Amino acid sequence: MAIPDKARAEHWLRHVSYYRLSAYWLPFEHPKGNPGQRFLPGTSFDTVTALYDFDRRLRLVVLDAIERIEVAVRGSWAYELAQRFGPHGYLDARLYYHPGKYQENLVRLTKDVANSPETYIDHYRRTYDTPAMPPVWMVAEMMSFGQLSRWYALLGDRALRNAIARPLGLPEAVLVPLLKHLSTIRNSCAHHARLWNRGFLLRMRVPSKPAALLNTLEPPAAHAPAQLYNALVLIVYLLRQVDPTSVWRDELTTLLNQHPTSDLCAMGFPSGWDARPLWR
Incomplete structure (x- = not known):
């Protein structure tokens, strides 16, 4: 070197x-x-450090986008549950298809509420004795992305899951595994882990529509870890739903064009990727 x-x-x-x-x-x-x-x-050592810096900037750009998607999911989840079942209806065990997993989620959430330093949670604890848990719109704000995805995935009513997914433009069958996948990516970004050539064991499901999305995605390898490309495509698509004025796609492509070696294969980018519908 x-x-x-x-x-x-x-x-x-x-x-x-x-x-x-x-x-x-x-x-x-x-x-x-x-x-x-x-x-x-x-x-050259300079190429190595340039690649490191590229990866650092990539994490920041991706984290910025996932934040907006996460906030949109929190809002939709809290709104649908509050409208249908009231402020504390989310605590009804009958809403969830697996009693054991529901209890695990509830124990974890109860502990987080008890230890939360948030002002609004402290206000609730000091003001109300029952129920002990805050309303759904409060817990939605304090949940981690991974915790939110688990509560959402555990809902037993498919129609309810689809109602929560509707503002994001995807069916629940796609959104449920996608949120788990994005949560893994988000955690990698937040903990400064390498992102650009990483493989993800927790895979997402590739949607079959709309056509522009399908024609931008790359068919995933059957038995290999998921690469970053398809997740970036889904992020572009989701941002179009939750923030039509977003210029995040352009920010991302500007960064991709600054890759030190111009080789995006390690992230799963196919040849001619920038000519596919969602990138144009």
Whole structure:
């Protein structure tokens, strides 16, 4: 590996760490056991750090989009449950198809409410004795994205799940696994984990319509971890539903065009991706 500036390289290794940075030069290594040089010809430390910086900016852009999607799901979930069952109807065990999982979710949520430092939760605790749990619109605001996706997925009424999914423009059969998938991506972003060439074991379901969405997606490999491309396509689609004025797609494509090696295959991008409907 070429190291044009050794002092700069030492600074990176000190403040980022050898182990963390090594994940970004791994694609430039020959396969293990290969005789000769460790790195492919032309590999530079500057390219590695540029790739690291690209990944950092990618996480911030993706996290920004998932935040808007998460807020929209929180609102739809709380609205439908409050309208149909009242402020505390979400606590009715009969709404959920698996009593054991419902109890697990409730125990976790009860503990989070008890330990919450949020002002509005503290106000509720000091003002009301019964019911002990706050109304649905309050707990929706304090739930993690993963917790929200579990409460939503556990609803036994498919029509209710579809009503919650409707403002996002997808059927519940697609939205349920997608939210779990996006929650994993969101956690990777929030905890500063590598994103650009990561494979995700928790897969999403590819929708069959609308046509523009289907024709932008890439058929997933049958038995391989999910790559980032399809998730980015679904994020573009969802943002169109919840924020039609969003310019997030353009922000993302600007960043993609700044990829240090211009090779997006590690994220699952197909050849000619930018000519597909949702990218145009």
